Amino acid sequence: MAQSRIIIFGAGSIGCYLGGRILQGGGRVRFIGRDRYAQAIAENGLSLTRYDDPIVRLTDIDFQTDPTGLKGAEIVALCVKSGDTRDAARMIRDYAPKAWIVSFQNGLSNLPALCDELPNNKISGAVVPFNVTSPTSGQFHQGTAGDLIIGPEAPEALTGSLRQAGVGVQIVDDIDGHLWAKLLVNLNNALNALSGGPLRDGLIQRDYRRVLIAMIEEGLAVAKAEGVAVATFNGRAPQALLKIMSRPDWIYRIIMDRIVKIDRTARSSMLDDLELGRSSELDHLQGEIVRRSDRMGVDAPVNRAVMAAVEQAFAQKKSPRLSGAQMVELFLR
Numbered sequence: 001m002a003q004s005r006i007i008i009f010g011a012g013s014i015g016c017y018l019g020g021r022i023l024q025g026g027g028r029v030r031f032i033g034r035d036r037y038a039q040a041i042a043e044n045g046l047s048l049t050r051y052d053d054p055i056v057r058l059t060d061i062d063f064q065t066d067p068t069g070l071k072g073a074e075i076v077a078l079c080v081k082s083g084d085t086r087d088a089a090r091m092i093r094d095y096a097p098k099a100w101i102v103s104f105q106n107g108l109s110n111l112p113a114l115c116d117e118l119p120n121n122k123i124s125g126a127v128v129p130f131n132v133t134s135p136t137s138g139q140f141h142q143g144t145a146g147d148l149i150i151g152p153e154a155p156e157a158l159t160g161s162l163r164q165a166g167v168g169v170q171i172v173d174d175i176d177g178h179l180w181a182k183l184l185v186n187l188n189n190a191l192n193a194l195s196g197g198p199l200r201d202g203l204i205q206r207d208y209r210r211v212l213i214a215m216i217e218e219g220l221a222v223a224k225a226e227g228v229a230v231a232t233f234n235g236r237a238p239q240a241l242l243k244i245m246s247r248p249d250w251i252y253r254i255i256m257d258r259i260v261k262i263d264r265t266a267r268s269s270m271l272d273d274l275e276l277g278r279s280s281e282l283d284h285l286q287g288e289i290v291r292r293s294d295r296m297g298v299d300a301p302v303n304r305a306v307m308a309a310v311e312q313a314f315a316q317k318k319s320p321r322l323s324g325a326q327m328v329e330l331f332l333r
Contacts, residue, residue: 004157005030007073007096009088010080011037011063013269014104017132017140018077018162020048023058025164027157031063032070038063044138051143051263053166070095075102075155078114082107082284089117100155102126104148106186107284108179125175126150127182129234131199131266143199143266146234151175177231180223185233185241186285187215187303189270190310191327193280196319199266204253207324209245211302211331216242218300219289225296274314282310305331 008019011033019029023046031037041061048056070076073096080088082105092099100122103110111125129146147168150159152175159169172178188199191212195202202208220238223230230238244255256262273280286307293300309330313319322330 004028004074004155005072006075006077006158006161007032007070007099008077008079009067009070009092010078010084012079013132013134013140013272014128015077015079016041016046016134017048017142018079018104018128018167020046020056020058020140021165021167022077022158022161023061024048024056025161025167027161029062030069030073031061032067033063033065035065038065040134040137044136047136047139049139049141051145067091068095070099072096073099075100075158077158078103078105078110080105081279081281082110083279083281085110085113086117089114092121093118097121100124102150102154102158104128106182106281108176108183108288109284111175111179122153124150124152124154125179126154127175127178129182129185131262131268133265133267133269133272135265141265143263149175149178151178172231174231177229178233180219180228180230181233181238183285183288184216184219184230184238187219187289187306188212189268190282190286190306192268193270193274193310193313194306194320194322194327195324196271196321197267198264199268200256200262200264202324203245203256203262204249205324206249206252207328209252209324211306211324211327213242213245214302214332215286215289215306218293218298218303221298222289222292222296222300225298226292270310271319274317274319277317280310280314282307282314286310302331 006029008015008031011031023029046058076099102124104126127149131144149170151172286303289303
C-alpha cells in the first residue's frame with residue numbers, strides 16, 4: 001500500500017493542506033479541485049505552515065480540475081463541501097469504483113450519504129480538529145492544534161505518510177461521537193462569520209463565548225435525545241470545554257495562550273466563504289442542530305437565531321462585524 005495512489009477530491013484549503021502533508025511524508029498524491037487553487041499552486045507551488053513549525057515548500061504538484069482524474073485512485077480523501085457529497089460519490093462510482101473513501105468533511109450526514117451511494121466501497125469517517133486557511137496564494141496554514149481522528153479503519157498508505165510528516169493520527173472504532181464533538185465545536189464558525197475577524201478576537205470576549213456555550217448546550221441536548229455519546233475534542237470532554245469557556249476573560253486568555261493553541265490570524269472557512277461570495281456549510285452545522293431538534297422535540301432557539309443572522313449576512317455578502325455584547329443582545333435576550 002506504500003505507493004497507493006491517493007486522490008484528494010475537493011482540494012480546497014483542508015484538502016491542499018492534508019494532501020501536502022501526505023506528499024511531504026512520501027505518499028503518492030493527486031489533487032482534484034477548482035481552477036483557482038490549480039492556478040495558485042501552478043504559479044507559486046504548494047507551501048505548508050503550522051503555528052509552531054517552519055515552512056514546507058512542495059513543487060511538481062499533480063493538480064487536476066476534472067473528475068476524470070479520479071481514475072486509478074485506490075484511496076480517495078474526500079474534502080468536498082457537505083452539500084456536494086452525493087454528486088462526488090457518483091463521480092467516485094464512475095471513475096474509482098474500488099477506492100477506499102475517507103471523508104474529511106464536517107457534519108453528520110456525509111457518511112450515511114456515502115454509504116447509500118457507494119454500498120460496495122470501504123468508507124471511513126474522519127475528523128479534522130484543526131483550522132486551515134490560505135493566507136497567501138498557494139500557502140496553506142494550520143492555525144490550531146489537534147490530531148486527525150479516523151475510523152473505524154484507515155488505509156496505512158494515507159496514515160503512514162501523514163505521521164511521517166508529523167501529523168498526529170488517531171484511529172477509533174466509533175467515529176460518530178467524534179463527528180458530533182467536531183460539529184459542536186464548529187458551531188463557532190457561524191459566530192466567527194458574524195464577528196468578521198480572527199477566531200481569537202471573538203473567543204477572548206466572554207459575551208461571545210456565552211453565545212457559543214448556549215449553542216453547544218442545545219446541541220448536547222439534541223445528542224442526548226438521540227442517544228449519542230459525544231466524544232472528547234482534542235482530549236477534552238464537552239462539559240470540560242464549556243467550563244473553560246465560562247472562565248473570566250483574563251483566565252481564558254491564559255488558557256488559550258498555553259493550552260488551546262489558536263494563533264492570532266486563524267479564522268473560519270465560513271468567514272472566508274462569506275467574503276469570497278461562496279456558499280456556506282451553515283445547513284450542515286446550525287442547520288443540523290435545528291433539524292434534529294425539531295425531530296426530537298428539543299428546543300434550539302439560539303442555534304436557530306444565529307443561523308438566521310448568518311443567512312442574512314450571506315445574502316448581504318458581508319459580515320455585520322458584531323461584538324460579543326451585540327451577540328448577547330441579539331441571541332440571548
